[in-house]
Amino acid sequence: MAGALGALLFCAAAVSAAEDDGWINRVDVERIVPPPPAQGSRIEQNEIAEIYRVQAAAAPAAKELAGRDNDIENPSIFKDVIGSGWDMSKLPKTRFLMGEIGKVDRIESGKAKKIFHRPRPWMADPKIQTCAPHPDGPQLNSYPSGHAMLGYEIGVVIAALIPEKSQAILARAKLYGENRILCGFHFRSDVTAGEKFGTVLAEAMLKQPRFHAAFLEARSELIAAGLTH
Numbered sequence: 001m002a003g004a005l006g007a008l009l010f011c012a013a014a015v016s017a018a019e020d021d022g023w024i025n026r027v028d029v030e031r032i033v034p035p036p037p038a039q040g041s042r043i044e045q046n047e048i049a050e051i052y053r054v055q056a057a058a059a060p061a062a063k064e065l066a067g068r069d070n071d072i073e074n075p076s077i078f079k080d081v082i083g084s085g086w087d088m089s090k091l092p093k094t095r096f097l098m099g100e101i102g103k104v105d106r107i108e109s110g111k112a113k114k115i116f117h118r119p120r121p122w123m124a125d126p127k128i129q130t131c132a133p134h135p136d137g138p139q140l141n142s143y144p145s146g147h148a149m150l151g152y153e154i155g156v157v158i159a160a161l162i163p164e165k166s167q168a169i170l171a172r173a174k175l176y177g178e179n180r181i182l183c184g185f186h187f188r189s190d191v192t193a194g195e196k197f198g199t200v201l202a203e204a205m206l207k208q209p210r211f212h213a214a215f216l217e218a219r220s221e222l223i224a225a226g227l228t229h
Contacts, residue, residue, distance in 0.1 A: 024104050024205045029112040029144075032200050033193040036118045036143040047187040048125050054182050055129065066179035067131045073147065074102070075154050077176055081168040082158075085227050094161075094218040101153050101205065108201055109146040118143035121187055131183035145186045148177030148194025149201070156202035161219050162228040 037043035058066070069077060075098045079086045088095040117140040122128045155173030159166035177195055180186035186194075205211045222228045 023100055023208055023211050024201065025208070027108065027197075027201055027204055029108070029115060029197055032197050033144060036116055036187075036189055036193070039119065039124065043189070044124060044187065047189060048121065048128070050188055051121055051128055051181055051184055055184065058182055062182065063131065065175075066182040069147070069176050069179045070132050070183050070185065073150055074098070075158070077151070078155070078158055078169055078172055081172045082162065082165060082227060085225055091218075091221055091225060093214070093221040097157070097211075097214050097218045098154060100211065100214065101157060101202075102150075104201060104205065105146075105150045105153050105198075108197070109144075109149050112144055112149075112197065113141040113146070116143040117141075118187075118190070121184055128184045130185055134185070142186055143190045144193035144197050145177060145180050145190040146194065147180050148186075148191045149198035151176035152195050152198030153202045153205075156199055157206065157215070160206060161215070161222055164228065 037047070055063075075086070075088060088098065120134065120139040120142045122130060122134060123139065151173040155169050155176075159169045162169065174195070177191045180191055181188060206215065219228070
């Protein structure tokens with residue numbers, strides 16, 4: 001886990017102690033990630049080309065998984081690497097912790113997207129195919145990727161809860177974000193920013209005493225359930 005996160009921990013200095021709500025200190029996204037590439041820039045054109053390459057090279061099973069990931073925004077995405085015991089209906093303390101992460105994510109994702117106002121890939125190139133129908137009209141919410149953010153917010157916390165499976169958990173979080181490119185819903189830089197910001201948010205939550213207390217209760221529950229030791 002440390003190796004996967006070490007390059008991102010320098011961002012902790014950007015976490016402000018102001019507006020502490022007990023779960024997380026407010027985080028200034030503009031101090032964590034750079035602005036997205038400019039519309040029509042060479043970088044954006046290269047990102048459009050990557051979407052086409054990824055979609056052309058993907059096997060049917062990969063496309064199917066990307067489509068499922070598009071429809072799921074909750075901790076169940078990690079069941080395939082944790083095991084059948086990862087069932088929130090049977091893990092109330094863990095479910096509570098995951099719910100608090102979701103609340104933080106909805107606030108921070110919405111705020112970040114409103115700051116950057118980046119058009120979605122199909123607005124830059126109408127020929128881009130998406131893995132599910134997308135809304136008509138302007139969609140200025142591409143940056144950062146909300147799926148990638150949530151995948152890393154949840155993934156980093158779960159990796160700390162179940163450290164012996166941390167590498168597989170973080171690999172699944174990464175794939176969850178990468179599938180946004182395969183789905184045609186995000187550019188590469190959207191996903192990279194989502195991974196980075198989501199990791200910083202998770203680290204900020206883990207440092208909060210109230211969140212940490214709930215984390216320890218969830219970890220005890222997972223130990224009792226035989227999901228970690």
